Amino acid sequence: MIRDPKDLKRYEPAERANHWVVGISFILLALSGLAFFHPAFYPLTQLFGGPVWTRILHPYLGVLMALSFAALSFRFWHLNKMTPADKAWLGRVGEMVSGDDHNMPEQGKYNGGQKVLFWALIGCMSLIAVSGLLIWRAWFGFDITLVRLGAVVHAAAAAVMIGLIMVHVYAAIWVKGTIRAMWYGTVTRAWAKQHHRGWYRQVTGK
Amino acid sequence: MALQSLDIKQRSATTTPSTQVRQTIEIAKLIDVSACIGCKACQVACSEWNDIRDEVGNCHGVYDNPMDLTAKSWTVMRFTEVEQNDKLEWLIRKDGCMHCADPGCLKACPAPGAIVQYSNGIVDFHQENCIGCGYCVTGCPFNVPRISKEDSKAYKCSLCSDRVAVNQAPACVKACPTGAIQFGSKGDMKDYAAKRVADLQERGYAQAGLYDPQGVGGTHVMYVLHHADKPDLYAGLPANPSISPLVALWKGFAKPLATLALAGVALGSLFHYVTKGPNEVSKETEDEIEREDREKEDAR
Ligand code: HEM
Ligand code: SF4
Ligand code: SF4
Numbered sequence: 001m002i003r004d005p006k007d008l009k010r011y012e013p014a015e016r017a018n019h020w021v022v023g024i025s026f027i028l029l030a031l032s033g034l035a036f037f038h039p040a041f042y043p044l045t046q047l048f049g050g051p052v053w054t055r056i057l058h059p060y061l062g063v064l065m066a067l068s069f070a071a072l073s074f075r076f077w078h079l080n081k082m083t084p085a086d087k088a089w090l091g092r093v094g095e096m097v098s099g100d101d102h103n104m105p106e107q108g109k110y111n112g113g114q115k116v117l118f119w120a121l122i123g124c125m126s127l128i129a130v131s132g133l134l135i136w137r138a139w140f141g142f143d144i145t146l147v148r149l150g151a152v153v154h155a156a157a158a159a160v161m162i163g164l165i166m167v168h169v170y171a172a173i174w175v176k177g178t179i180r181a182m183w184y185g186t187v188t189r190a191w192a193k194q195h196h197r198g199w200y201r202q203v204t205g206k
Numbered sequence: 207m208a209l210q211s212l213d214i215k216q217r218s219a220t221t222t223p224s225t226q227v228r229q230t231i232e233i234a235k236l237i238d239v240s241a242c243i244g245c246k247a248c249q250v251a252c253s254e255w256n257d258i259r260d261e262v263g264n265c266h267g268v269y270d271n272p273m274d275l276t277a278k279s280w281t282v283m284r285f286t287e288v289e290q291n292d293k294l295e296w297l298i299r300k301d302g303c304m305h306c307a308d309p310g311c312l313k314a315c316p317a318p319g320a321i322v323q324y325s326n327g328i329v330d331f332h333q334e335n336c337i338g339c340g341y342c343v344t345g346c347p348f349n350v351p352r353i354s355k356e357d358s359k360a361y362k363c364s365l366c367s368d369r370v371a372v373n374q375a376p377a378c379v380k381a382c383p384t385g386a387i388q389f390g391s392k393g394d395m396k397d398y399a400a401k402r403v404a405d406l407q408e409r410g411y412a413q414a415g416l417y418d419p420q421g422v423g424g425t426h427v428m429y430v431l432h433h434a435d436k437p438d439l440y441a442g443l444p445a446n447p448s449i450s451p452l453v454a455l456w457k458g459f460a461k462p463l464a465t466l467a468l469a470g471v472a473l474g475s476l477f478h479y480v481t482k483g484p485n486e487v488s489k490e491t492e493d494e495i496e497r498e499d500r501e502k503e504d505a506r
Pocket of ligand 2: 350
């Protein structure tokens with residue numbers, strides 16, 4: 001695809017870099033975490049230099065992700081406040097999913113679904129980070145009931161988060177012209193007009 | 207297993223059955239708390255036979271030494287002073303792994319084959335498969351496993367599985383000078399315990415009894431207690447131990463379901479794409495933008 005100088009800037013280089021740090025650490029965390037989640041996934045430990053290395057590395061990757069995720073969420077926090085238009089959009093999400101987005105209410109930089117995802121991810125990440133520290137035996141020795149609770153919460157919140165990210169990644173693949181926003185930070189004007197008309201008006205003044 | 211006497215009945219993080227065909231005899235160790243004099247010969251024998259030498263610690267002003275189980279002290283004597291029936295009683299309990307029939311450690315362990323249960327009932331840690339995550343500590347209702355600071359592997363009493371495999375009693379049993387530790391088939395140990403309990407009851411301990419907690423399916427280390435109604439007196443021996451509901455939830459049916467749900471999301475996405483097609487920018491919108499561009503060009 002030839003890049004057009006009239007393309008609209010959606011993300012700054014620092015935002016993209018931050019997102020990729022979060023994305024890479026998440027994939028490594030999901031693969032290493034799943035290895036302990038169920039025996040069916042144990043062979044994934046081979047990707048990290050064996051089972052002991054997987055156990056050692058996972059929590060440090062977790063700290064990296066928690067910090068970079070916190071930075072990313074501060075960057076996007078104010079853009080994800082819910083509005084009545086978002087609620088209207090969510091009420092008709094069925095039409096969107098079935099492939100007909102012609103009558104969807106006008107959306108700003110993010111649509112209602114993206115905002116719900118944003119807040120759900122913040123909830124999951126907070127639970128995962130706190131519970132991850134509770135079960136990190138190499139450094140901590142919390143009360144046994146807290147550790148047991150941590151184990152349940154960590155596994156449950158991680159499973160939910162992996163599911164949410166699968167939806168997030170699929171949405172980016174499904175909506176053509178989206179992934180380039182994370183590569184070089186721009187989208188075409190037609191893409192913006194169709195998917196985020198409010199934002200399109202705001203940045204083009206039309 | 208090379209040794210028939212060590213047939214593996216259950217193996218951590220393994221979803222297919224282990225050897226089920228042969229049934230070896232179920233063994234048990236019986237600790238008669240009422241006959242223990244607290245000499246710690248068993249602690250020494252354990253250290254000798256298993257070639258583990260814990261650090262020489264400090265005196266804490268009590269008889270307990272070391273103060274707790276460690277990766278190198280697989281059994282410790284716990285001393286408690288209590289008042290029962292207006293008399294001071296000095297209770298001494300030999301603490302260590304109970305070799306549960308339903309072991310929480312094995313259930314929690316994520317590493318295949320790091321924890322095994324032999325068909326004779328012994329629960330054994332195979333350190334070469336251990337990854338040092340400490341889940342066994344989280345799963346154990348008796349607070350037994352310890353992670354070594356030297357090699358980050360989990361250790362605990364093996365019930366001298368190497369000795370039992372060749373028809374020898376555990377080292378502690380051999381060393382006990384009063385016969386407070388007995389070893390044999392689980393059935394024989396229960397019979398022996400029944401005699402000791404009857405004797406204690408005759409001598410004024412009306413609540414004497416056997417500690418073989420059913421919450422964990424029974425154990426292969428059992429106690430004869432003078433106050434079987436109050437196990438808690440013996441340095442916090444749990445009255446009704448069982449695998450914590452949190453651990454059962456964590457390791458239960460939810461995980462296979464979550465795995466299926468995730469597979470569903472992945473497959474659902476794939477089939478959404480192939481049935482609905484990609485969500486592309488419509489020709490209409492593209493034309494609109496082009497028209498605007500052309501109009502702007504013309505205006506110049
Ligand atoms: C601050 C962040 C995190 C910390 C401190 C952390 C820590 C831990 C620790 C200590 C374990 C036990 C295994 C080990 O010792 O390596 C674990 C397991 C696990 N982690 Fe994390 N983690 C973090 C983030 C994440 C994230 C973001 C995910 C999501 C993909 C995740 C998924 C898992 C899973 C699925 C398990 C296995 C749970 C089970 O055994 O049921 N973790 N984590
Ligand atoms: S006492 Fe703890 S370590 Fe021993 S078998 Fe039972 S659960 Fe496992
Ligand atoms: S520390 Fe070792 S034995 Fe204990 S649960 Fe983890 S892998 Fe299993």
